[in-house]
Amino acid sequence: MNSPDAVESSTIAEMEEMIARISSHKGVEGVMIMDRRGAIIQSTLDEEQTSTHAKALSDLTAKASSIVGMLNQNDELTFLRIRSKQREIVISPDKDFLLVVLQNPKSVE
């Protein structure tokens, strides 16, 4: 299992590029990349916000993922969208990482 510091530099560069691209979209308030256990790899939020969000959202993703697998063993979580009155949190999991985008739904293009 890749621990965050063992993430290859080419992957880090790709992540930085992706974060810059997503962050440039109107309404995007923050972008985070973590491993599936919630260890931070990249984040545009401040340290406190990053750790609060990372713990909560990796737990939620793990729970959603286990529910999907429990309801159908051949199925797999591909996307989680949490819409609230003030914000939208979009989580895109892949095998090793979680991409989290925090956006203001009213001003998203």
Next chain:
Amino acid sequence: MNSPDAVESSTIAEMEEMIARISSHKGVEGVMIMDRRGAIIQSTLDEEQTSTHAKALSDLTAKASSIVGMLNQNDELTFLRIRSKQREIVISPDKDFLLVVLQNPKSVE
């Protein structure tokens, strides 16, 4: 707190109408209405599927709701979309009830 059997008949009638309308959409595989604790009020799934889905999805909604409130006290969960390879689960919470729609993303209109 309204226990399911104390739900007024007019509300039940409204729910049945809503369920019939949603169920008529192409790709919809199931519709459930429960109270916020996961007690079933209406469901188009069979008994076993209903209880499995209700418990898991009301737990997940409660967790998402508490995370939204923890990240911002003035915020409130309005919608949860769980997309997986084979299915999409949409949960729309309101004050007392949870509306859950299970649909096949490939054949949704």
